Each structure stands twice: as structure tokens, then as C-alpha cells.
Amino acid sequence: xxxxxxxxxxxxxxxxxxxxxxxxxxxxxxxxxxxxxxxxxxxxxxxxxxxxxxxxxxxxxxxxxxxxxxxxxxxxxxxxxxxxxxxxxxxxxxxxxxxxxxxxxxxxxxxxxxxxxxxxxxxxxxxxxxxxxxxxxxxxxxxxxxxxxxxxxxxxxxxxxxxxxxxxxxxxxxxxxxxxxxxxxxxxxxxxxxxxxxxxxxxxxxxxxxxxxxxxxxxxxxxxxxxxxxxxxxxxxxxxxxxxxxxxxxxxxxxxxxxxxxxxxxxxxxxxxxxxxxxxxxxxxxxxxxxxxxxxxxxxxxxxxxxxxxxxxxxxxxxxxxxxxxxxxxxxxxxxxxxxxxxxxxxxxxxxxxxxxxxxxxxxxxxxxxxxxxxxxxxxxxxxxxxxxxxxxxxxxxxxxxxxxxxxxxxxxxxxxxxxxxxxxxxxxxxxxxxxxxxxxxxxxxxxxxxxxxxxxxxxxxxxxxxxx
Amino acid sequence: xxxxxxxxxxxxxxxxxxxxxxxxxxxxxxxxxxxxxxxxxxxxxxxxxxxxxxxxxxxxxxxxxxxxxxxxxxxxxxxxxxxxxxxxxxxxxxxxxxxxxxxxxxxxxxxxxxxxxxxxxxxxxxxxxxxxxxxxxxxxxxxxxxxxxxxxxxxxxxxxxxxxxxxxxxxxxxxxxxxxxxxxxxxxxxxxxxxxxx
Numbered sequence: 001x002x003x004x005x006x007x008x009x010x011x012x013x014x015x016x017x018x019x020x021x022x023x024x025x026x027x028x029x030x031x032x033x034x035x036x037x038x039x040x041x042x043x044x045x046x047x048x049x050x051x052x053x054x055x056x057x058x059x060x061x062x063x064x065x066x067x068x069x070x071x072x073x074x075x076x077x078x079x080x081x082x083x084x085x086x087x088x089x090x091x092x093x094x095x096x097x098x099x100x101x102x103x104x105x106x107x108x109x110x111x112x113x114x115x116x117x118x119x120x121x122x123x124x125x126x127x128x129x130x131x132x133x134x135x136x137x138x139x140x141x142x143x144x145x146x147x148x149x150x151x152x153x154x155x156x157x158x159x160x161x162x163x164x165x166x167x168x169x170x171x172x173x174x175x176x177x178x179x180x181x182x183x184x185x186x187x188x189x190x191x192x193x194x195x196x197x198x199x200x201x202x203x204x205x206x207x208x209x210x211x212x213x214x215x216x217x218x219x220x221x222x223x224x225x226x227x228x229x230x231x232x233x234x235x236x237x238x239x240x241x242x243x244x245x246x247x248x249x250x251x252x253x254x255x256x257x258x259x260x261x262x263x264x265x266x267x268x269x270x271x272x273x274x275x276x277x278x279x280x281x282x283x284x285x286x287x288x289x290x291x292x293x294x295x296x297x298x299x300x301x302x303x304x305x306x307x308x309x310x311x312x313x314x315x316x317x318x319x320x321x322x323x324x325x326x327x328x329x330x331x332x333x334x335x336x337x338x339x340x341x342x343x344x345x346x347x348x349x350x351x352x353x354x355x356x357x358x359x360x361x362x363x364x365x366x367x368x369x370x371x372x373x374x375x376x377x378x379x380x381x382x383x384x385x386x387x388x389x390x391x392x393x394x395x396x397x398x399x400x401x402x403x404x405x406x407x408x409x410x411x412x413x414x415x416x417x418x419x420x421x422x423x424x425x426x427x428x429x430x431x432x433x434x435x436x437x438x439x440x441x442x443x444x445x446x447x448x449x450x451x452x453x454x455x456x457x458x459x460x461x462x463x464x465x466x467x468x469x
Numbered sequence: 470x471x472x473x474x475x476x477x478x479x480x481x482x483x484x485x486x487x488x489x490x491x492x493x494x495x496x497x498x499x500x501x502x503x504x505x506x507x508x509x510x511x512x513x514x515x516x517x518x519x520x521x522x523x524x525x526x527x528x529x530x531x532x533x534x535x536x537x538x539x540x541x542x543x544x545x546x547x548x549x550x551x552x553x554x555x556x557x558x559x560x561x562x563x564x565x566x567x568x569x570x571x572x573x574x575x576x577x578x579x580x581x582x583x584x585x586x587x588x589x590x591x592x593x594x595x596x597x598x599x600x601x602x603x604x605x606x607x608x609x610x611x612x613x614x615x616x617x618x619x620x621x622x623x624x625x626x627x628x629x630x631x632x633x634x635x636x637x638x639x640x641x642x643x644x645x646x647x648x649x650x651x652x653x654x655x656x657x658x659x660x661x662x663x664x665x666x667x
Binding site: 001002006007008009010011012014016017020021023025057122 | 512532
């Protein structure tokens with residue numbers, strides 16, 4: 001029997017059916033099940049969230065087979081498939097308001113959700129999990145320091161109570177409890193990575209919390225550290241001027257009830273810019289500067305202003321963006337540069353820079369001030385880098401130190417272009433100092449303004465040599 | 470053999486036709502028979518009917534509608550949608566969809582397949598099968614369903630985010646192939662073989 005050509009239609013239909021089914025199969029969402037003892041009003045349709053975005057949806061909530069728990073089935077988004085691995089922890093996020101902890105408030109309006117904290121990267125894939133009954137205390141940042149504090153009574157100590165240095169929170173208590181021999185109370189504290197250098201072998205810890213009342217001839221004095229420590233009670237510490245060895249993980253300190261007078265007077269200089277800088281090298285401390293000048297346009301006088309960071313250098317010089325230090329001023333105009341609380345006037349003759357060509361981007365400029373400025377940066381810690389390397393952009397405080405990996409930098413003419421995805425704002429980082437991670441030397445300044453893409457104006461060989469003279 | 474024109478009913482004596490010859494009614498000029506079909510015509514129908522059968526299952530089982538409303542994503546296939554209607558208590562609509570979009574089209578396709586593939590059955594059986602298929606075909610309304618989807622797309626498109634799922638391709642092709650199979654089927658074939666000697 002001769003076969004008709006029409007059977008091609010059948011074959012095509014078969015192929016189409018197989019393609020559709022296969023495509024649909026690939027889009028299938030992986031399912032996992034988490035067991036909790038209490039369902040906490042989770043209903044099908046509630047979301048699974050991680051890092052603030054939805055990564056799955058609850059498909060069913062049923063009693064566990066042994067009636068002792070609740071089984072919640074979750075359909076994961078295909079992209080979040082890797083979250084289901086050994087060691088991943090699941091819990092139900094709900095509003096928690098207590099004296100020690102206010103968290104999960106977004107669930108009051110948005111509804112409850114299941115949250116996940118993924119396990120270690122090499123964990124095996126898993127589909128059945130046992131959920132946590134309450135949210136974990138909080139992720140401990142990598143590189144931080146965990147220490148033990150010993151004291152006689154618990155007092156107001158609770159998990160999440162703040163650990164402060166000079167009133168600035170630098171860590172928190174992670175757990176409290178009786179020591180294993182019940183002879184004392186032990187509290188475990190976690191110090192954030194950036195402040196690990198503050199804790200030394202001879203650091204003293206004391207309880208700080210509630211109100212400090214003192215009545216004297218001058219009247220009633222009330223002092224308290226912070227609102228949270230008012231309620232919870234916290235821990236404060238101080239390190240003597242003669243710094244001891246760095247504290248090691250698990251080191252045990254005594255928690256005193258009161259600080260001694262001289263502890264409060266201790267004032268060591270400890271660099272806490274970033275844990276990335278080697279050893280005890282201090283990061284640069286740039287000063288805020290603003291350039292003000294008047295412009296005449298159409299007969300009107302307009303006051304203009306530019307702002308940014310400048311770094312004072314040894315030898316009465318300032319290092320900063322050319323737009324601030326050596327601007328292209330119109331003839332006969334006067335500009336005033338305010339730096340570090342002082343004002344210096346610049347005229348059209350005083351800039352030590354050649355004419356800018358057209359719309360060239362801002363570059364690194366050095367201005368001789370002729371007067372000493374505080375917090376000068378030593379010139380022997382400035383060098384001209386050869387190729388892009390990992391560095392830190394240092395702005396206002398240790399909190400605004402931004403690390404940049406070498407892979408985010410590309411050479412563009414005389415400067416290094418910074419990848420556009422990094423969060424640099426002009427107000428925070430224009431003129432900020434850039435130091436290399438490898439040796440803590442200054443290698444350039446950040447140029448962040450809306451006219452050109454963000455970049456680092458690097459120290460060139462000639463500038464480095466000129467500075468050393 | 471003697472054949473009646475299906476359009477006006479006039480009976481003609483139709484001789485054996487060659488490969489590309491056609492017999493036309495003298496009264497209304499519609500084609501009564503075309504030559505050289507025989508097994509080929511059956512194969513044509515069988516091929517398209519089989520194609521429609523193969524595509525029927527993805528069409529009704531894969532998700533056909535994906536609706537995003539207020540961040541809630543829900544998708545349903547024709548089968549799941551029908552059962553949801555029934556479970557909801559919408560008996561009338563549920564049964565209507567079940568019969569006219571699922572049962573009857575499937576019956577029609579299967580019968581057409583059987584008619585074209587099994588030429589060895591007894592003629593009477595095939596005649597009954599053919600009559601059944603004609604009835605089922607009249608009530609098979611998958612194409613009406615397509616129109617309903619179109620209306621939904623236009624009206625709801627502003628309120629919810631509305632996508633067609635993978636099943637819609639299979640659905641359209643199934644409807645098309647099913648209609649093609651009926652068009653290609655020549656009912657006279659049921660009786661032609663019996664008449665031919667040998």
C-alpha cells in the first residue's frame with residue numbers, strides 16, 4: 001500500500017505535541033515540603049521569600065501524617081531551585097514585637113510569609129525539611145568575632161542586646177544562659193567585622209543599660225546610652241591606649257557591672273575603616289570642601305557652588321578633583337574654597353593647572369595652600385598604580401567605605417572607569433580617596449558627577465614624583 | 470455503481486473513475502465522487518484524524534490560560550477548569566463545557582479514526598459508526614471555545630494580566646485538523662469496497 005503524503009501531517013502533529021509537553025515540563029516548578037509544629041495561619045497562596053523577593057509559593061497546608069505537625073508544600077520558582085539543599089532553614093516570618101526585638105513588621109500589612117536561609121553551597125539537594133519554630137537570631141556576618149562574657153547575674157541581658165563602643169553599636173549579644181556548671185551567667189557576643197580590631201586582650205567590658213541616675217549637688221543627672229539599651233540593657237567596652245593582642249574567637253571576658261573611671265578616659269587610635277586594609281594601617285580621612293564663586297550672566301550675579309571631598313597631604317597641599325581645586329574660572333572672578341572649617345580664596349591666576357580642553361573629564365589636582373591643614377596624609381603612602389587593582393573608596397565615616405574589585409574597573413584614557421552597577425552617589429563620593437587594598441597606599445580619587453560616568457582619577461607617575469619633592 | 474448526489478439527491482450511475490477524474494451531478498454540479506481515491510482518501514482522513522487525536526491531549530491537559538492578578542499567578546487547563554466549574558457547583562456550565570468541548574470532539578475524532586483506519590469491519594458497523602460520528606460532529610464545538618477565549622482576552626486584558634498557555638497552540642491545531650479530517654472523509658468509501666469485486 002502506497003503511503004500518502006498526508007502522514008506528514010500526523011508526524012508534525014506528534015512532534016508539536018511532544019514539544020509542547022517537553023516545554024511545559026521544563027517550566028514545572030520544583031516542589032518541596034517543610035514541616036512545622038505550628039502552622040501560624042499560613043494558607044496556600046502565601047509566598048516564600050528570600051532576600052526580600054518572592055522565590056516560591058505555598059501550594060498546600062495539611063496536617064502531618066502523625067497529626068503532630070503541619071506539612072507545608074511549597075512550589076519554588078525555577079530560578080530558586082538551588083535554595084532547596086541540605087542545611088537550608090525555613091521559618092515563618094511574622095510580626096514580633098517585644099522589648100528585645102521588633103522585627104517582621106512588614107508582615108502586618110503584607111501578610112505572613114515563609115522565609116528561607118539557604119544552607120552551605122555544597123549541600124545536597126533535598127526536598128523534605130523540618131522548619132524552625134521561630135526566626136533565627138540573625139545571620140552572623142563573615143569575618144566577625146565571637147567572644148564570651150562572664151558575669152554573676154543576668155540582669156537585663158537578652159539576645160540581640162547591643163554591644164557598643166563609645167555609644168556606637170558595634171555588635172550584639174547572640175545568646176545568654178547559665179554557664180554549664182551554673183556558677184555564673186555566660187553571654188555570647190558577636191562583634192561586626194569592621195570593628196573586630198577594637199577588641200583586644202586587655203579590653204574591659206561592662207554592663208550598660210537602663211538609666212544612669214546620679215543625684216548630686218548640681219541636681220539630678222540622667223544619662224542613657226540608647227533607647228534599645230534602655231529597655232534591654234546592653235554591653236559597652238573600652239580598650240586601653242596601650243593596645244594588647246587582638247582578641248581571638250571564644251575569648252572569655254569578665255562583664256563588670258560598672259566601668260571604672262579610667263576606662264572611660266581611654267582613647268586609643270584604632271583604624272576601623274575596613275577590615276580589608278592590611279594590619280593597622282589607618283584609612284585616609286578626607287575633608288569636606290566646597291567651592292563658591294559668583295557668575296555674571298545677563299547682568300545678574302549668580303552664586304554657584306561645587307562640593308566634594310579633598311584629602312589634605314603632607315606639605316600643605318590638598319588633593320582633590322580638579323573641578324574643586326583648580327577650576328576653570330572666568331576672568332576677573334573670585335572663588336572661595338572652604339575646607340575643614342577654613343576659607344581660602346582662589347583667583348583666576350592662582351590655579352596651578354593648564355587650561356582644560358573643552359569638555360574633558362575632571363581629573364586629580366593638587367593645590368598648594370601654603371598653610372597646614374589637619375589630618376594630613378603622608379606622601380610616602382601615595383603611589384601611581386600600574387593597572388586596576390582592588391581598592392576601597394573612603395568617604396565620610398567607616399560606614400561609607402566602598403570596596404571595589406579589580407574586575408569592576410576598566411582603563412579609559414587616563415582614568416579607571418567604574419562599573420555602572422556600583423552605588424556611588426555624587427554627594428557621598430565625589431572626590432573620595434581611593435586606597436589600594438594590598439598595601440593601603442593612596443592611588444587616586446573618585447570622580448562622581450552627572451556629567452561623566454563614574455571613574456577613578458588615578459595618581460600618575462609625574463604627580464607622584466612631584467609630590468615627593 | 471449508483472450514487473445519490475448529497476446536495477440535491479439526484480441518483481446517478483457512476484462508472485469507475487481514473488486517477489484525476491471527477492463525477493459531477495448533472496443537476497446541481499456538485500462533485501459526487503472523485504477517482505483514484507480509495508485507500509488514499511482513507512489515508513488522508515486517517516492521517517489528519519490521528520494528528521487531531523495526538524494534539525487533543527496536550528490541548529486539554531496543558532495550561533491554556535495564565536492569569537496574573539494582584540501578584541497571584543494562576544493557570545488552568547481546560548480539564549482542570551471544567552472540574553473546577555463542577556466542583557464550584559456550576560453544574561450547567563460545567564456539564565456544557567464537559568460535553569461540548571471535551572466529550573463530543575473526542576468522540577468525533579476517535580470515530581473518524583476508526584472509520585478511516587479499519588476498513589475491515591462489517592459494513593453495517595461502519596454505517597452506525599458513521600452516523601454516530603455525524604451526530605457527534607454536529608455538537609463538537611471546540612471552535613466556539615476559541616471564540617470565547619478571544620472575547621476574554623479583549624475584555625479582561627485591561628483588568629488582569631492574561632497569557633495564553635502552551636495548550637492554545639495544540640488546541641487551535643486540533644480544531645483545525647479535526648475539521649480538515651471531516652472535510653476529507655468521503656462516506657461513500659464505506660460502501661465502495663463492498664461493491665468492488667475481489
